Amino acid sequence: MNENLDLIWENCLHFMRDNLNAAEDHTDLKKLENSFDLLFDKVQPLSLENFNLTLLVPSDFYKEYIEDNYLALLSAALKKNIGKGVKLWYSVMENKPQGKEEAITLNMKGKTTVSPKVQQTRPPSVSSELVNPFAIPGMKKVEINSNLKADFSFDNYVEGESNKFAATVARSIAKRPGSTAFNPLFLHGGYGVGKTHLGHAIGLEVKASFPDKVVLYLSSEKFIQQFISAAKARKQTEFSNFYQMVDVLIIDDIQFLSGKSATQDSFFHIFDFLHQNGKQIILTSDKAAVDIMDIQERIVSRFKWGLSAEIKSPDFDTRRKIIVDRLSRDGIVLTDDMLDFLAAEAQTNVRELIGIINAVIAYSTIYKSELSLELLKDTISKIACSKKKVINIPYIQDVVCEYFGIKREQLLSKTRKREIALPRQLAMYFSKEYTNATFTKIGEEMGGKDHSTVMYACDTIRDVGKMDKEIKKYLKDLTEKIKK
Numbered sequence: 001m002n003e004n005l006d007l008i009w010e011n012c013l014h015f016m017r018d019n020l021n022a023a024e025d026h027t028d029l030k031k032l033e034n035s036f037d038l039l040f041d042k043v044q045p046l047s048l049e050n051f052n053l054t055l056l057v058p059s060d061f062y063k064e065y066i067e068d069n070y071l072a073l074l075s076a077a078l079k080k081n082i083g084k085g086v087k088l089w090y091s092v093m094e095n096k097p098q099g100k101e102e103a104i105t106l107n108m109k110g111k112t113t114v115s116p117k118v119q120q121t122r123p124p125s126v127s128s129e130l131v132n133p134f135a136i137p138g139m140k141k142v143e144i145n146s147n148l149k150a151d152f153s154f155d156n157y158v159e160g161e162s163n164k165f166a167a168t169v170a171r172s173i174a175k176r177p178g179s180t181a182f183n184p185l186f187l188h189g190g191y192g193v194g195k196t197h198l199g200h201a202i203g204l205e206v207k208a209s210f211p212d213k214v215v216l217y218l219s220s221e222k223f224i225q226q227f228i229s230a231a232k233a234r235k236q237t238e239f240s241n242f243y244q245m246v247d248v249l250i251i252d253d254i255q256f257l258s259g260k261s262a263t264q265d266s267f268f269h270i271f272d273f274l275h276q277n278g279k280q281i282i283l284t285s286d287k288a289a290v291d292i293m294d295i296q297e298r299i300v301s302r303f304k305w306g307l308s309a310e311i312k313s314p315d316f317d318t319r320r321k322i323i324v325d326r327l328s329r330d331g332i333v334l335t336d337d338m339l340d341f342l343a344a345e346a347q348t349n350v351r352e353l354i355g356i357i358n359a360v361i362a363y364s365t366i367y368k369s370e371l372s373l374e375l376l377k378d379t380i381s382k383i384a385c386s387k388k389k390v391i392n393i394p395y396i397q398d399v400v401c402e403y404f405g406i407k408r409e410q411l412l413s414k415t416r417k418r419e420i421a422l423p424r425q426l427a428m429y430f431s432k433e434y435t436n437a438t439f440t441k442i443g444e445e446m447g448g449k450d451h452s453t454v455m456y457a458c459d460t461i462r463d464v465g466k467m468d469k470e471i472k473k474y475l476k477d478l479t480e481k482i483k484k
């Protein structure tokens, strides 16, 4: 019978909705339907056994509200769709306060026993497993594409000093998603150091160990786009419902939520729902939570609830291990001096290192056994030449905008809001440092600012950057990105 439960419940809902007017003397049907939908969206049928129907409700309030307002209608619907002897039970999802590790369900009997018999005991085999009360009817069984890259597994993740802590925590989360103290896991670090890889590795491991868990990886840009489309179509509720079905949510580059206040609101509610229900949240960012500008304080504070782990640029030994690991997948073995040479080359991030390894693989395929240290040096110098790029003002502006998650129009605007004015001053400063442009030229390219404004910005950043921790960090990160 349970197989048909969703269908039976759908029919009950349909019957009740159809008869709303008859049940109450209400003239504003639209309003009535809306409040009915809001209420019953959050109610799920949990089980139906021997005429015992158990509904999962988010709190006592829902139970009482249903009993007070929809008793007659619900009884009629249940009689019609299940039969006269049906008894109704509630399973109340109780959320422990902040810091809890799991959600529990409590069973209690409803006032409603459609048959006159009073049921005193817990109905047989009511699952104590958490069922998502926010799932849209009919969506429960929808397969979600997790968007996980099979290559980004723990097996392919080389551990070293720079990432050991983050990797250990990630492995422990993958074993008990949502049940460790590491929720959310906030992974941060520079460009290409392996944050995304680790996020995927957790997701893949969870999927392998708990196939029924819903795992979803996506970039914050995708999240923002989806939110905007949902808002345009007035489907914010469906948007939230969708995310609330997820057991392990992995959002990459969360810093891009900066300045997007409506998306932040929605993210906040999804975050709280998932967290309160023991679902695992994994976030990656190119900066520490406190360094993300223009993001609501309540969100930053939630980032700190779990664990923040920084992944640093890989040290020499880790780089060497990564090279050996990658090349061995293609059956390529290099001599020690070749490995040392390559490991010394790409010092800042693994992505750059992988570019070099791929070039070695390509050359190895062409030259086969003739691969030598000289050939490697030659290959690397060619890569370095082809990678040299022109650093000009528009390029600097792009890097700054991407870093702060703001638009070029904002950067070039006249606004004095700190979250825009500071990136603008930094862009002016870097334009002076890295190009031959005059103050006047920089001013023109920065949205028609006066040369004295540019001079002032450069002096300020230079002076403040000497002692202000925040500015120092921006200078370091942006220098790395501009020179990359």
Ligand SMILES: Nc1ncnc2c1ncn2[C@@H]1O[C@H](COP(=O)(O)OP(=O)(O)OP(=O)(O)O)[C@@H](O)[C@H]1O
Pocket: 152, 156, 157, 158, 159, 163, 189, 190, 191, 192, 193, 194, 195, 196, 197, 198, 284, 286, 322, 350, 351, 354
């Ligand atoms: N420790 C590691 N072992 C093996 N491969 C790694 C490791 N760290 C990173 N990589 C590889 O380096 C590349 C870049 O890593 P990843 O995309 O995870 O970086 P990221 O920190 O998310 O960077 P960004 O912030 O720029 O997106 C990927 O191909 C990834 O598989």
